[in-house]
Each structure stands twice: as C-alpha cells, then as structure tokens.
Amino acid sequence: MKKILVIVGGGRPKGNTAQLVDAFFRGASEAGHQVETISLVKNEVKGCLGCNACRYEKPCVQKDAFNDIAPKIKSADCIVFASPLYFWTVSARIKAFIERFYCIAQEDPNPLLGRYEKYPVHDCALLMTSADDFFWTFEQAVSYYQFAIVNYIGFHDRGMLLAGGCGDTNGAPQIGKTEHLTRAYEFGKMIY
Secondary structure, eight states, X not given: OOEEEEXXXXXXXXXXXXXXXXXXXXXXXXXXXXXXXXXXXXXXXXXXXXXXXXXXXXXXXXXXXXXXXXXXXXXXXXXXXXXXXXXXXXXXXXXXXXXXXGGGOBOOSSOOTTOSSBOOOOEEEEEEEOSOOOTTTTHHHHHHIIIIIIIIIOOEEEEEEEEOOOOOTTSOOOGGGSSHHHHHHHHHHXXX
C-alpha cells in the first residue's frame, strides 16, 4: 500500500479535472492505496515571496494552507498534480503550490547541475484536462512538469494522463463523453 496525495488545482467542483481526479482516486483506492485529495481552492496556497526565511526546512512565513500540507507532502509516497490547462500550462494554483516546495528543501553541499538544494524523494504523476486536443496542446505543461518536478526537484515520474478534447471552456464539462475517465481509473489502479 502506498500513500498518494492528489493536489487539485482546478476551480470547478464538478468540472472535468474534478471528475478525472475522482476516477483516478477510485482506481487507486480499489488497488489498496491510501489516497488523499487536497483542493487548492479550499486550501489556499499563495505564491513564494522569495524572502528566504524558510530556507532549508523552516516553515514559510505566509499564513496559508501550505504549512499544514507540508507534512503530508513529506510523508506521501506519490504526489499527483491535477490541473486544467490554463493558458497552455498548469493552473496558477498548482504553480504557486510547487513554488512553495522551497521550504521543504534540504541543504546539499554538492547539488546536481542546475540545483541549489535537495528535496525529499517521491514519485509523482500528472493529471490534466483541456478543451483542446491538438498535438501541441499539453506541450508547455508537460515541459514544466518534467523540468520543475522531475528534473529539478528530482521526483520519479509514474506517468501522465493528458485528457484533451473535454469540451469548450464556456460549456458544461464533456469529459464523460470521452474515454478519459476510464483511463484515469485504470491509471489509478496501475500506478503501482
């Protein structure tokens, strides 16, 4: 059994991303994993101030939900980032959440090229939804995930589910008309 923490950066409680997360949650839970979902709408996390007060595992000076979530990040085996596609990348909520990982970094006297510190090692995954479904739709988001989460922070990628073609941005969620919910359920069942 693994501890999986799903961080949701979408704003619609019954939207495409929420439905994708629910299907993943169901699959991972049925596979015997302990799964917790945290909505960044209900648990506000502000962007990093760059003040360095938290450097090397000190709590952030900002009084928001991140300091309560930090112990859950540290104890999770896998962190799943779930976001709708906003302006060709992850939502600002997810981006702010990732920026705040700075306070869980540890000092590293010999960091790898391109790093300044080391982070707790976890597995990670990406769940994303989008109205569009072009060959390049998720290119920026995938690049950010791979460079920031996998290459820089050093998490181990367990996979991505990129759910394009979920309806236009002005209408009701259309993910139920696709195969993405079935794929998310299976991804949850097979993540480990």
